[in-house]
Amino acid sequence: MTNTVRPRPLIELTAAVAASPEVVLAAVEAAIRAAGGGRIEVDRVRRTVAVQGGWWYRGEYEVEATAGGSRLTHRVRNVARRGRWAVPLANRLFVGYRARTSCGFTAFVRDLNVEFGGPERSTLET
Template identity: 60%
Template sequence: MSRAPLCEVAGVVEAPPDRVGRLILTVGPGPVGRDNAWLYASNEGTVEPYGGAAGSYGGTAEGGPRRFILRAPAHTMTIEVTGATLAVQGGWWYRGEHTVEPHPEGTLLIHRVFNVAERGRWAVPLANRFFAGLGDRTRNGFAEGLRRLGLELGCGTRLL
């Protein structure tokens, strides 16, 4: 991706990259849950209707082998898995990428948010008041995801 991210946040997961990657990067056709598109499952790791906590989409992934459509009650998003990166894209402008990298303490997990609007890119911040506080909301949501990841893998995590 050649554009600079709107925001970026990272954290360390005290588990090997292959273990973290299996959880973060595993996406296949079927229900979203503990063994499929884990980032988009509920905090309990079960499929549930949209309307739960932020990041709890539930739904079903279709397609493959590296690009899928996530259909949930309130929206549809594209999921792409390329190497060590899982990207989701939806709506007019949003693209979020999670990248798994080696780190001396285990794994470095990086989350970046991009404005990928093809037309009217300049209008996205004007039309979307969501950008006010985007960095803080992204950081807080990522911190909660790190906490869940640590619980799921039985290891420590820390926000950078």
């Protein structure tokens, strides 16, 4: 991680995926690379993928092993070095940012579960 202090997430979402952590990590990395943009960091030991772009955005994905496959957690952090205070304000003005992030994550998890034979609906924790 670029910053030594990890700012508290603006958004944190977690859901179950019916596949091994290695498979889920590879799928997350592939999806981020396909989307393009930003600097991508992959830590296979910790099972994390992060993408950082723009002046404030850092999206982090963490994969943990569970009895039924994996738990995928997505966090959005404000890593702005200047004007940090403006990010939460700007995001409130971008009405629906949290909802769009949640919908995108839910759709991604659903697609993974369909691909790997899990349930189409996964409980989303926020």
